[in-house]
Amino acid sequence: MTDFGFTRAKSSTVNLDEVDTSLYRKMLQVEPDVKRCMECGSCSAVCTAAPLSGMSVRKVIHALERGVDIAPMLSGCMLCGKCTMVCPRGINTRHLILSLERYYKEEEKA
Amino acid sequence: MRPDFHPFVIPFCAGMAFVLGYCFFGMIHILFQLPRRDRRHFLLSLVNPKTAWKNIRDIFLNCLIHVKLWKRNPLLGYMHSSIAFGWFMLILLGHVEVLLFAPGHLSKFYYPIFFNFFVAKSEETIGGAVLFFLMDFFLLVVLSGITLAIIKRVRSLWFGMRRTTRPSVLDMIGLYSLWAIFPLRLLAEGFTAHISGGSFLIIPLNWIVRGFLGNEVNMVPTWWAYSIALGVFMAVLPFTRYMHIPSEMLLIPFRNAGLCIRHPRKGFAKIQVLSCPGCGVCIDACPMSAKKANIKDTTVYLNRQIRRRNEKRIEEISDKCMMCGKCTALCQVGVDGPLIRQAQRSMRKYAVEKDYSAAVSPTPVEKAEVAYFAGCMTQLTPGISRAVESLLKKAGVEYAFIDREGGLCCGRPLMMSGRIKEARELMQKTKESILASGCKTLLLSCPICYRVFREEYELEGIEVIHHSVYFYNLVKEGRLKPTRSDIHFVYHDPCELGRGSGIYEEPRKLLRTSCYLVEAAKNREESVCCSGSLGSLTLGFADRKELTEAALRNLTSDIPDAIATACPLCRSTFRRYSDIPVSDIAEVIDSRT
Numbered sequence: 001m002t003d004f005g006f007t008r009a010k011s012s013t014v015n016l017d018e019v020d021t022s023l024y025r026k027m028l029q030v031e032p033d034v035k036r037c038m039e040c041g042s043c044s045a046v047c048t049a050a051p052l053s054g055m056s057v058r059k060v061i062h063a064l065e066r067g068v069d070i071a072p073m074l075s076g077c078m079l080c081g082k083c084t085m086v087c088p089r090g091i092n093t094r095h096l097i098l099s100l101e102r103y104y105k106e107e108e109k110a
Numbered sequence: 111m112r113p114d115f116h117p118f119v120i121p122f123c124a125g126m127a128f129v130l131g132y133c134f135f136g137m138i139h140i141l142f143q144l145p146r147r148d149r150r151h152f153l154l155s156l157v158n159p160k161t162a163w164k165n166i167r168d169i170f171l172n173c174l175i176h177v178k179l180w181k182r183n184p185l186l187g188y189m190h191s192s193i194a195f196g197w198f199m200l201i202l203l204g205h206v207e208v209l210l211f212a213p214g215h216l217s218k219f220y221y222p223i224f225f226n227f228f229v230a231k232s233e234e235t236i237g238g239a240v241l242f243f244l245m246d247f248f249l250l251v252v253l254s255g256i257t258l259a260i261i262k263r264v265r266s267l268w269f270g271m272r273r274t275t276r277p278s279v280l281d282m283i284g285l286y287s288l289w290a291i292f293p294l295r296l297l298a299e300g301f302t303a304h305i306s307g308g309s310f311l312i313i314p315l316n317w318i319v320r321g322f323l324g325n326e327v328n329m330v331p332t333w334w335a336y337s338i339a340l341g342v343f344m345a346v347l348p349f350t351r352y353m354h355i356p357s358e359m360l361l362i363p364f365r366n367a368g369l370c371i372r373h374p375r376k377g378f379a380k381i382q383v384l385s386c387p388g389c390g391v392c393i394d395a396c397p398m399s400a401k402k403a404n405i406k407d408t409t410v411y412l413n414r415q416i417r418r419r420n421e422k423r424i425e426e427i428s429d430k431c432m433m434c435g436k437c438t439a440l441c442q443v444g445v446d447g448p449l450i451r452q453a454q455r456s457m458r459k460y461a462v463e464k465d466y467s468a469a470v471s472p473t474p475v476e477k478a479e480v481a482y483f484a485g486c487m488t489q490l491t492p493g494i495s496r497a498v499e500s501l502l503k504k505a506g507v508e509y510a511f512i513d514r515e516g517g518l519c520c521g522r523p524l525m526m527s528g529r530i531k532e533a534r535e536l537m538q539k540t541k542e543s544i545l546a547s548g549c550k551t552l553l554l555s556c557p558i559c560y561r562v563f564r565e566e567y568e569l570e571g572i573e574v575i576h577h578s579v580y581f582y583n584l585v586k587e588g589r590l591k592p593t594r595s596d597i598h599f600v601y602h603d604p605c606e607l608g609r610g611s612g613i614y615e616e617p618r619k620l621l622r623t624s625c626y627l628v629e630a631a632k633n634r635e636e637s638v639c640c641s642g643s644l645g646s647l648t649l650g651f652a653d654r655k656e657l658t659e660a661a662l663r664n665l666t667s668d669i670p671d672a673i674a675t676a677c678p679l680c681r682s683t684f685r686r687y688s689d690i691p692v693s694d695i696a697e698v699i700d701s702r703t
Binding site: 033046048051052053071074075076077078079080081082084085086087090091092094095098100101102103104105106 | 458459460461462463464465466468469486487489490516517518519521523524527529536642644647648649650651652679682
């Protein structure tokens with residue numbers, strides 16, 4: 001194939017029929033407020049761990065709904081609670097993060 | 111001389127043997143649950159004369175006299191010390207009587223308890239009139255305590271308690287048998303007083319009962335009843351809240367030895383749980399009880415659920431707590447609810463590994479004697495860090511702002527979530543950046559950071575100081591000269607600064623230099639948490655609203671013009687719902703300098 005100096009980007013399509021959204025469904029049970037997120041990004045703006053692991057609760061919720069792996073982002077979280085303080089929707093983000101870490105790949109472990 | 115033995119002593123002896131055996135084996139079990147290092151430390155502390163004396167003094171003052179309860183409410187104090195000390199004296203004097211008048215029977219441990227049944231009045235015992243008087247006197251004291259205890263069940267508010275716990279069925283059995291013991295003893299001794307002798311209480315009673323009944327058929331049944339009441343109380347004791355009586359005697363030496371909770375169910379934590387008398391002082395204390403649904407999440411119910419091994423509820427209660435520490439501050443026994451919860455949280459396994467190895471905390475370019483570390487919460491409230499910087503400049507202090515461009519967390523929130531290992535890793539990172547600044551004084555405007563820096567960091571050669579104390583020192587030295595205004599401020603004691611670190615006076619003195627100070631209804635160690643605490647894992651935004659409003663009602667009881675606090679988290683939380691301005695102490699002083 002002729003090299004034009006650029007390639008096509010890898011498809012970012014998510015086939016919701018194929019991805020595993022069990023963690024998201026679990027979160028809807030333990031922290032149903034997650035549905036109230038309007039992706040304003042306040043949590044991302046204040047996050048202490050953002051420079052460290054690209055942590056952002058907004059992105060985490062986004063990835064969660066699409067079944068994307070969230071562990072790398074969560075690994076930097078220091079649970080400082082700033083995201084909870086600024087959330088205009090009153091989501092208990094700290095509890096969300098702790099529950100995610102707790103139930104992450106729970107079925108595989110079992 | 112009357113017989114040496116009578117079958118009625120059997121219930122008492124069986125109960126006593128059971129409870130002594132249970133406590134003995136329980137103690138051995140708990141000692142073996144302690145980590146080896148702690149156990150050695152504890153045993154060594156027992157032979158240290160200073161700690162040994164402290165143990166004896168604390169056991170006497172707390173278990174028998176109940177000094178803490180006297181301070182809280184004299185009626186409550188009298189009720190407890192009359193029963194505990196009175197009963198102790200009855201047992202002690204019973205032994206003295208046996209020692210003096212029937213020394214051959216000292217080996218029979220039921221003898222001192224049922225002395226009046228076994229030993230008849232004789233030439234010898236007449237000489238013990240003082241002892242007989244004291245026995246009757248202390249019986250009267252105990253009976254007055256029991257009367258108060260009965261009144262307390264109906265009118266707990268007279269004893270300074272708005273809410274009390276609901277006793278379980280076994281607790282009720284223990285309670286009623288305890289109530290029954292002393293009236294039955296009075297009756298039993300009254301029936302035999304013409305044979306055994308007695309004093310001002312039981313002899314007149316004897317005249318009355320013999321005057322009415324005129325025979326002795328009631329004598330043995332009442333002694334049976336007395337013994338059965340004792341036996342029932344002893345038999346149920348290990349499974350009721352009355353287990354606190356023997357456990358507290360082990361809790362005090364444990365605490366004086368300086369042990370800490372390492373496992374939520376074993377060793378020190380176990381003895382704390384058993385020492386909980388279930389009085390319910392923590393129910394009124396807990397800021398969460400402002401909402402009635404939260405009453406069952408207080409420390410007393412945590413202890414009860416731990417004893418019942420109700421894992422689901424234990425987790426719920428442990429995760430909900432805001433860790434403000436007020437229950438510990440008010441607990442008469444010193445049960446550390448938040449630390450038990452923290453240990454419980456630390457047992458949980460998380461699937462995502464934390465990794466802070468890439469974390470680099472920015473070190474300041476400028477080097478200075480004073481380093482200011484704002485911390486996460488102050489970065490969220492830049493008004494405070496601006497005020498701190500402004501005051502430092504006004505006082506002419508050279509300083510370095512360590513985390514101006516954002517830094518790392520202090521690790522306290524991780525600690526409170528029970529993730530001790532991760533917290534230590536993060537602390538190491540933060541510590542490096544503090545040490546790199548080369549400062550002599552570390553200035554902090556957040557009490558959450560202040561507490562963990564002081565307790566966990568071991569920053570040798572660096573003075574860790576909270577900004578309220580630092581600015582008060584600057585005012586004392588005359589480097590800051592605030593002017594007074596007419597505004598009436600109320601000062602809110604942040605949990606981590608007040609109860610957590612014992613700083614109550616300096617912020618108040620500092621505020622008085624620039625305004626009038628009024629006090630909240632509950633202040634200092636009884637200050638009510640703002641309910642924005644990071645301690646709670648599960649309390650959501652909506653749940654906290656009612657609690658914050660209750661805290662605000664407590665603060666504004668004296669109708670102040672504004673609220674001052676010394677914690678960025680309290681400031682943000684109160685600001686959400688307060689009708690009057692809320693500011694940090696640094697902002698107040700900065701506006702008047």
